């Protein structure tokens with residue numbers, strides 16, 4: 001079994017274990033109405049309904065037909081927004097090259113159903129040797145259009161959050177737990193996360209940051225492998241495979257709850273992240 005398949009199987013096992021912990025005993029394709037109890041008809045969302053993106057939910061775009069996809073299909077592996085490895089030195093060049101390999105492996109991915117409605121894969125961007133990786137939930141409409149993570153209103157606020165602790169956006173790395181936009185900005189489903197998570201994990205290992213910042217409940221739950229209450233867990237250091245992980249609020253949550261307390265909380269969390277990253281230098 002290839003490393004990629006092994007990672008996918010491991011991610012699926014973790015997802016199923018998390019579902020069992022939540023009392024879900026069946027996950028699978030949507031069944032015809034009436035053929036199963038309502039609770040088992042749709043795969044469970046990866047998280048409870050804590051909205052994390054501010055955009056009004058637009059109508060889900062129609063899935064592209066197989067014929068349309070085939071007629072328009074062409075290998076689409078867009079250039080990464082990363083420096084050319086040839087212009088980087090040593091470690092940074094190696095990490096950039098590894099990220100490019102991971103992106104090439106992802107290809108024009110059809111591993112989960114989100115491929116049917118996305119416009120572009122949003123792989124991630126930033127410094128391949130970044131001290132910190134910010135992990136969000138999934139691309140929204142602006143990101144789907146541009147192919148870049150966090151470019152809408154929430155993205156602007158994230159850039160300000162990053163600047164508030166003295167980094168520029170290009171000093172860090174930003175990505176999501178799923179690389180394709182869930183239609184209507186719904187939460188990504190467990191099986192979608194499970195298929196995409198190996199690529200996120202490879203990105204994190206390639207960058208080898210001093211800290212990972214998970215933005216909101218879905219990203220935190222995904223990397224910790226269990227459902228979490230972000231309001232309780234934020235600000236407390238966690239661990240993902242030996243990496244320090246700081247859960248904090250998603251910037252979209254801050255846009256909806258622009259209170260002094262919420263801003264102070266994120267500021268405190270990011271100051272702790274900055275201190276940890278500086279200590280590793």
Ligand code: SF4
Nearest residue numbers: 109112115179180196
């Ligand atoms: S979300 Fe991830 S696994 Fe699903 S199609 Fe997009 S890139 Fe592939």
